[in-house]
Amino acid sequence: MVPLTEAEQTIALLRAQYTQQLPQRALEVEDAWRRAQCEGAPGLVDLRMLAHRLAGSGASYGFPEVSTSARVLESAVIGTVGRVNTQTVADLAPLAPFVESLVLRLRAPDAPVDTELITYDDLPGGDRNGRAMRVLVVDDDYDIVAILTISLIQAGYKVASVSSGEAAIEYLLETPTDLVILDVLMPGMSGLQVLEYLRDLVPNMAVIVTTAHGSEEVAIGALRRGADDYLRKPFDVRDLRVTLGRTVEMVELRRQNAELQQQLEEKHQRLEKELARAARVQADLLPSIFPSLPGYDMAARCVPARNVGGDFYDWQIVAPGLLNLTFGDVMGKGMPAALLMTAIRAVMRSTARAVSPAINMRYASGVLEPDLEGAGSFVTMFHAQLEVQTGRVGYIDAGHGCAFVYRADGTIDPDLEPRGVPVGVPRVDPFIEGVVVLNPGDALVIFSDGLLDARPDLLAAGNRAFEPVVAGAPDARELLDRLFALVDIESPLPDDLTAVVLMRH
Amino acid sequence: MPLSPTTRVTLRHILIVEDDPDIQIIARVALEAIGGYQVTICSSGEEALQVAPTSDADLIMLDVMMPGLDGPSTMTQLKQISALRDTPMIFMTACVQPSEVADYLALGALAVLSKPFSPLKLPQEVARIWSTYGSADRS
Numbered sequence: 001m002v003p004l005t006e007a008e009q010t011i012a013l014l015r016a017q018y019t020q021q022l023p024q025r026a027l028e029v030e031d032a033w034r035r036a037q038c039e040g041a042p043g044l045v046d047l048r049m050l051a052h053r054l055a056g057s058g059a060s061y062g063f064p065e066v067s068t069s070a071r072v073l074e075s076a077v078i079g080t081v082g083r084v085n086t087q088t089v090a091d092l093a094p095l096a097p098f099v100e101s102l103v104l105r106l107r108a109p110d111a112p113v114d115t116e117l118i119t120y121d122d123l124p125g126g127d128r129n130g131r132a133m134r135v136l137v138v139d140d141d142y143d144i145v146a147i148l149t150i151s152l153i154q155a156g157y158k159v160a161s162v163s164s165g166e167a168a169i170e171y172l173l174e175t176p177t178d179l180v181i182l183d184v185l186m187p188g189m190s191g192l193q194v195l196e197y198l199r200d201l202v203p204n205m206a207v208i209v210t211t212a213h214g215s216e217e218v219a220i221g222a223l224r225r226g227a228d229d230y231l232r233k234p235f236d237v238r239d240l241r242v243t244l245g246r247t248v249e250m251v252e253l254r255r256q257n258a259e260l261q262q263q264l265e266e267k268h269q270r271l272e273k274e275l276a277r278a279a280r281v282q283a284d285l286l287p288s289i290f291p292s293l294p295g296y297d298m299a300a301r302c303v304p305a306r307n308v309g310g311d312f313y314d315w316q317i318v319a320p321g322l323l324n325l326t327f328g329d330v331m332g333k334g335m336p337a338a339l340l341m342t343a344i345r346a347v348m349r350s351t352a353r354a355v356s357p358a359i360n361m362r363y364a365s366g367v368l369e370p371d372l373e374g375a376g377s378f379v380t381m382f383h384a385q386l387e388v389q390t391g392r393v394g395y396i397d398a399g400h401g402c403a404f405v406y407r408a409d410g411t412i413d414p415d416l417e418p419r420g421v422p423v424g425v426p427r428v429d430p431f432i433e434g435v436v437v438l439n440p441g442d443a444l445v446i447f448s449d450g451l452l453d454a455r456p457d458l459l460a461a462g463n464r465a466f467e468p469v470v471a472g473a474p475d476a477r478e479l480l481d482r483l484f485a486l487v488d489i490e491s492p493l494p495d496d497l498t499a500v501v502l503m504r505h
Numbered sequence: 506m507p508l509s510p511t512t513r514v515t516l517r518h519i520l521i522v523e524d525d526p527d528i529q530i531i532a533r534v535a536l537e538a539i540g541g542y543q544v545t546i547c548s549s550g551e552e553a554l555q556v557a558p559t560s561d562a563d564l565i566m567l568d569v570m571m572p573g574l575d576g577p578s579t580m581t582q583l584k585q586i587s588a589l590r591d592t593p594m595i596f597m598t599a600c601v602q603p604s605e606v607a608d609y610l611a612l613g614a615l616a617v618l619s620k621p622f623s624p625l626k627l628p629q630e631v632a633r634i635w636s637t638y639g640s641a642d643r644s
Binding site: 021 | 525527528530531534535538539568570572597599620621622623624625
């Protein structure tokens, strides 16, 4: 054997000669391509032969990219000839990017591979959903790149290829891509490193890793890191088709899923926005300015369990020295309750006058009951009328019950009789008015059963259980605050929580 | 067990059938300068049919795709020549499809080498193929 260095020198010399010929080869390729476009078959045969030779020799002379480009062109020519009957210029158009890519490579055989992007767009076929899938092949082995590129193009995908992990990431940052076929073992950035990077970068992109025979553990590691499938090398077209089919189906499902999720999210956000608007509208419906009542003070608050709720309160001075105070709690919560609440409030506003509470309720319920029946709902109401001068309160309790009078001595009148049925429930008896008198230091307290839902212990004990809570409260505001302090209003409430306090001084 | 009359333990002379001058020259350098073999080159299947019977080659390496007679046809015809019936033959091809490789092996090829080859590794690869052939033959 001659010393290797001498043989290497010879090879280097041959490589130099081969390199010098490459521009000539580029001209030959262009010439064959021109003739193929004019005369068809003979030019095509020459083009194929040129590509075949360059594919077979390029890498032997140290130009693997020449081999790859040439092999892809050769396969594309074979594919084109196999697909079309008559060779017209239009039929050959899909070959143009392959020819161009090879010619560029022949003119600059040493151009860095990492920055080179061989993209083959505008190819016909394979477009299942009106849109061809974009695939990036990442492999430092030009044979694998060539076979994958060819197979994918023939199957109708849009394919680009790069030969390193670094180049892959650079490409993917710029170009939307559906699928990456990624070699696990590459010099520089390994496939697994690329994979980890990609998973954060483009979570919806599918990744198939390719692994050498016998490296199943690497494949499993890749699947754990988020690869969708793997392809064992060497593979044939059938293996590739099977794996691709599986992955494409999954990509499609994932895309549809993401789309639906997106729609859902948008719908949800729209609803949230509407609800927030509704909540503002509803909050504005509750009176925020207290009437001027000499010798009295008032406090009121409403905390809906959701954005909007079915509790409400309202008040009006209907005649000098005469205050109508209405409290309502619509069955249920959320939007349905809120819709009914606004209707009931409006009806009460328009019907309640300076007549007895029983008459007000009779008119109002006459209007409301058909609506409530239609909605399958009901509302408990406490409608009271205060004679400011005397402290006399006449009231109708329509199934509400959550009301008591706090006496100046710290005791509670627990039950304000009589209590009728809620509005919306079939009525047998007419509204019967109860009367209570507020003396200085007394307070009328009306609240929603949301308070009792949040504190079941109070429900069992009856209204007297509030005595220790409210005892000694100097004004309406303080009394109200003590009631709300019973419940953690920051945590989700089981029901809307509302209270009104009217205190005489 | 009778030894095959064509048993050879040492590979000395390789006949290459290849139409591409670029491959011819790099293969010759690789196998002669690095491998230390004697190399004869034919540029077509037709030429191989003329040269091979009297070449005393130990191994014939054929390109698959050639104008005129292609590799498989050339091999089929070479094998019909009694002097070459037992001469091992290898295909060199740029095809990487396992199914096609299987077809060539079925034709009676000893192995299929993929092109392009690395000139520095080609002699080792040929030696490896030869050693499996030699040992299989001796057993």
